[in-house]
Amino acid sequence: MSRTTRRITGVAVAGFCAAALAAPALAAPTAGPDTGKAPGKTQFPIQILSFNDFHGNLEPPQGSSGKIQTGPKSSDTTVVGGVEYLATHLKEARVGHPNTVTVAAGDMVGASPLLSAAFHDEPTVEALNTLGLDITAVGNHEFDEGYKELQRLQHGGCIDDGPDGLNNQNSCAAGTFTGAKFQYLAANVLEKATGKTILPPYAIKTFNGAKVGFIGMTLKDTPSIVTASGVAGLEFTDEVKTANALVPVLKAQGVNAIVVLIHQGGNVPAATPYDFTCAGGGTLSADSPIIPVAEGLDPAIDMIISGHTHQPYVCSLPDPKGQPRLITSASSFGRLFNETDVTYDRRTSDIVRPTTDDSRNRLVTQTVAKDPAETALIATYSNLVKAIADKVLGQIVGSSVSKGQNAAGESPLGDLIADAQLADPSVVTAGKTPVVAFMNPGGIRSDLVADANGNVTYQSAFTVQPFNNYLVSMDITGQGIYDLLNQQFSGANSAGSPKVLQVSAGFTYSYTQLGKGTTNVSDDTATVDDGSVKINGVPVDKAATYRIVTNNFLSDGGDGFPAFKAGTAKYFGGLDIDGFAAYLTANSPYTPLVPSRITRVTVP
Template structure:
């Protein structure tokens, strides 16, 4: 039997490989000239799929396509003229596969690539089986290569290598609601390479996975360099990347250019899991005033939009990558954009991102010049395309999804309780200081969890990182379970990481330092407001000034010691909170998802509480 790795090597080195792992061949195009001086090549790309095999729900399953006045004052600001998003449902691997097949029609030379976070932070359908279903779906999809992202390290780099190479975990048939190779089936691994040019074993120059791959299309060689963001160790669990070194993205890619050129490769594309954020889109309301609205999926940059330089690290990277690199496909920020960024030689170079969760893909056409063996930069044309749900479902993907739906059903369908209304993370479900209704719920659940009580010491404050809250709890039924009903699957979608809860002791001064770290240091440019439990409240300013820090009605004392609880990610100093590493008497409890599920069961029906814990001056 041919291994996944052998198949990949064949796809990399063979000319015009005709398999699902190589080129997606279709009918002959009139502009294809395999024997002429130039040939057109199609590049389809996406990013941040996060195991969303089924159509994602809520805001995660919609694209912004326009704007309308807020006639019902949904955001409760008293203004019925300001904009609300007009959206279109999108996403789901069955539809993504069909759209990609349709896009390949008329393009005999087509490659499909991705920019990381294909797995990790996944819905239960994939996560319950260690994301093996998503790898199988990507094989069926015809993915040719992907960079690694930070979430590929959620279960550690060795698990990433297993997903790449294949094989089963001995996880006891479902430990922690996860089951590798269910029913005794085998897992062959990925038919495409995971690329990790800037992830090396510490103290060596050896990457944990290939740094690049070369695709040969009728003699046209294209090199793909894959990287994750260098800050990955700061945003994943420490144990998952222990013993690894993450190098600078620009220096890493530029150092590989001569190596690729030595192999006759002048056409180079970077797949990088780092991105940007589009600036707001001006919109004129019925009152004639101009409002700042969320940009539509195709506004940036084709329709006048731009990337915000304050929250777009990809801009600095793209501006400094070697001019020999012809295109940058990015991700991480879950945003849609197709923009030109000048390279160090002053030449425009495309930088793209296709949002997240399979809602969009980027369709790029480029001309390859056989005489220079390079891409004609001026020829590169690109646009983000919606993965609408008005096309037939791909039969192979439907069969895969159906198989795992049956396997996961006993876990997914368990009813935990009910909610009385939407409980979310933004809009009317959050306040201006960054406190979220869902964040309050999760922090309260962690505070109430008995697994973190040790020596009779029960935590009095809980802290939850906002980036760990991945979806809203919506009142409307999604799978026939009934309005307001919350299933285990829905709860898991909110908290999909299987993090452990950790209790520890901190002084009052250290707690205040944590609050400062939300808006200072590495979080100064992108604030991370920790969600906190009931009984705890405070006020902060943008400069990090903290005041009115109260616990159960009494001021927090700097010299007093307080028992707190958080997850193991924050405990290791993740998300730019080093003070958590100073905690003493650390005690590991159960999983965060178990605490969340147990709290929902014990407090059903649950209604959101007033957002009065965090205020901003």
């Protein structure tokens, strides 16, 4: 992989005082007649388009991540996503709306698919430039590589990865990288050494003299869900105190219309369609972390655009005066975007507070034309990524590692993948390391095949796990572990269609398969043997709590495993493919194991 030019490696960026210095005012629409109604009219409309948790998904997400629920049943889904389609949908949504702004609520990059991650997420920044993003808050994943890297993404410049890349990454592979045309906001992220914000705390969008202010911030608990090196030297301040302190700063500049972009969110009931709204009778779950934040934000703040929890909702929460205030979230991975119509009143120099009737989440369907600029960008990086896809990760003994399952349902490749997930450091958070990993067999798409020399390439590994699922660690009780193991053979997985989860080293158990001739059994069924579930030889205590890791598909109850949904303290790590690749390299040459973790006892 080569580049034609290089810019300096480091980019020095001056900090911004969190509550004093003025932040950038974004360019106003072209001068001329009022971009709303004619001069003299007291009110005119403004359109706010928003999305969140894009995570570098330039191409349409695959598997379950590429679908969104569109009906009352979890099986009612539509294929959505892809930046080529998102750009077109946003462009079409702006038609007839001369007063429009496009904003986001964080995690635009980080835990990204190979097409973006291989280039330090520079392709994603360029794609967001192309689709017309104006402003975004920082999310926790913007700190995966440290705040200096975040500043580089904002302002441009190259990382010196050498002429052929380093560690499966290559900065400025397409030439130069000029940075984001949109503005990152980090109101509650301070550099400890200076006490200043690492990026502006707010931005002001002006529509022919009418000002709307946007405050952007991430969750204060970011340090507990990001590696220590990613947040070294930083302080994350309280969201409510930070935003409320900026209200008078904005008002002093004639800004009364204020929107908060925050990378923190709410939870909704299971099996929730994309168009979930409080107006339709729904409510955010009582344990939603955004609720105390929203209820503490100054009443002068007119609207909250949220993220982080990857949920779709259009709801309202009471402000400190008890008045309803709109809060939105547009799921994740570019599958949805939100459109909110607000009215600006020149008499008050403020927007009329929008309600749930003024806001809606919209599907990013693949039935529209692809945006040609985004298509060209994807083609460029798809060609460049080949050099990384062809890299040798390591060697295996023999020609392949088989996904074929033995009589108990365990496979050599399943063992390898589960071990890789358990070893992935990206899922360790707050000092808690998982003790067992669970992998769904349906997510293993092919054998791991080596070339004639026994070499395994990145592309070979990607063929095994092509869905770009995220690894998720969580707390679960011992009883919960028994429940999920029994769900391999019950519910949706009963009647002859069991799904035996692949498990990591040190985790063992047995189950008894009952035949049709067994008393009171109408069909083949199985039950996990009580007391047989062990971790490193120690029986699992049903009353104790254990840290486990799985992928986001199972975490959401996929494949008929609702027990995973009961997990708590969930933390999204990196992509499963990245952990798999790293494990292959660290354990090369790898000798396939003979499956022995799961024991099946058959009763005729």
